[in-house]
Amino acid sequence: MELYHHPNPLFTKWVVADGLLQEPFVVIDVGCQGGEHAQWAYLGRHLELHGFDPIPEVIEALRRENAGRPNRHFHEIGLGNEDGRRLFHVQPDTYSSSFLGTPEATSGQSAQIALGSREVAIRKLDSLHAEKAIPPADHIKLDCEGFEPEILIGAGQYMHDSGVLSAMVETNFNASPLFPQTHFYAVLAETLKHRLMVADYSFDRVARPSYTQALAQQPWPEPAVLSEKPPFVPGAPATHNFPYCRDFTSELARPEDYAPDTGVPLTTDRVIKAMITFELHRLMDRAYAHAETFAHLLEGRLDVDKAKQLLLAPPEELRYSPDLVSCMQMIDRLRVPLHACEWREPPLLERLQSRWQSIFGRFR
Numbered sequence: 001m002e003l004y005h006h007p008n009p010l011f012t013k014w015v016v017a018d019g020l021l022q023e024p025f026v027v028i029d030v031g032c033q034g035g036e037h038a039q040w041a042y043l044g045r046h047l048e049l050h051g052f053d054p055i056p057e058v059i060e061a062l063r064r065e066n067a068g069r070p071n072r073h074f075h076e077i078g079l080g081n082e083d084g085r086r087l088f089h090v091q092p093d094t095y096s097s098s099f100l101g102t103p104e105a106t107s108g109q110s111a112q113i114a115l116g117s118r119e120v121a122i123r124k125l126d127s128l129h130a131e132k133a134i135p136p137a138d139h140i141k142l143d144c145e146g147f148e149p150e151i152l153i154g155a156g157q158y159m160h161d162s163g164v165l166s167a168m169v170e171t172n173f174n175a176s177p178l179f180p181q182t183h184f185y186a187v188l189a190e191t192l193k194h195r196l197m198v199a200d201y202s203f204d205r206v207a208r209p210s211y212t213q214a215l216a217q218q219p220w221p222e223p224a225v226l227s228e229k230p231p232f233v234p235g236a237p238a239t240h241n242f243p244y245c246r247d248f249t250s251e252l253a254r255p256e257d258y259a260p261d262t263g264v265p266l267t268t269d270r271v272i273k274a275m276i277t278f279e280l281h282r283l284m285d286r287a288y289a290h291a292e293t294f295a296h297l298l299e300g301r302l303d304v305d306k307a308k309q310l311l312l313a314p315p316e317e318l319r320y321s322p323d324l325v326s327c328m329q330m331i332d333r334l335r336v337p338l339h340a341c342e343w344r345e346p347p348l349l350e351r352l353q354s355r356w357q358s359i360f361g362r363f364r
């Protein structure tokens with residue numbers, strides 16, 4: 001389950017509308033099939049996005065869709081820890097395609113993408129950086145079906161020189177011969193080198209196949225919204241999305257807790273970008289702390305008090321987890337009879353509100 005972003009980031013909107021950034025916000029999107037995340041639209045003209053995917057059909061489609069947008073760049077390249085060519089396996093679910101695994105004998109097409117194994121170009125971000133093919137990154141997003149640690153290893157110098165502010169990485173807690181200490185550990189070992197700490201997470205749940213099949217044959221009854229609890233979501237946490245962020249206020253307070261600094265100066269633009277990153281991920285408290293701690297850097301560019309007030313505004317949505325999604329869906333169903341009832345009948349309204357509290361009070 002993707003981490004739910006801030007639906008109305010007032011601070012970011014203000015920064016963009018008033019042109020308070022003096023340099024672009026650079027996003028490196030690795031595994032860009034499906035296009036960019038909706039949150040980057042808030043950055044408007046300040047965004048510079050570089051998307052990477054080894055499937056040429058994906059890149060061709062994205063280039064067509066983004067024609068006339070000079071700040072969107074799409075590269076028909078797979079990323080990893082080598083420069084050359086490597087076998088890439090395109091699955092029937094094309095979003096599950098990966099460099100990992102064995103050659104695929106599958107043929108045919110899915111969404112106009114040819115299936116099966118093919119040889120593609122693979123590069124290191126370090127190499128592209130040395131060739132000046134890409135600018136320094138502010139944010140790196142990795143969704144590469146298990147190949148994320150290889151990409152991070154091949155981007156060590158690039159991330160150091162960029163002083164990258166944040167990364168969003170899809171990962172899991174599974175151990176394997178390739179990742180004996182878990183995929184998450186392999187990712188964290190690389191992000192920590194760049195002072196990128198876990199800032200939040202989201203996950204989905206996947207039940208065992210036999211249980212899922214049995215439930216399909218014998219489904220649970222739909223709960224009554226006025227008298228029963230929301231349905232339970234079976235299965236253990238499976239895929240996780242983790243945002244890793246630099247937190248300059250924490251680094252200032254406890255430098256001994258972090259790896260040696262990259263040496264990239266802390267400028268007004270970098271503070272604003274860090275605040276934007278936190279707000280987009282609904283970590284407004286951290287953005288607020290940056291406004292307080294680094295007011296001396298910000299006050300020559302923006303109204304610090306206004307920035308703090310904008311960050312105090314509540315978001316319109318909750319963070320989502322599978323069980324919470326189930327609860328919210330039941331609330332939406334409950335609102336139908338609640339809003340349809342005759343409001344001039346206090347006893348009926350009071351009964352509904354009382355029942356609402358008994359069911360959902362614990363989730364507030």
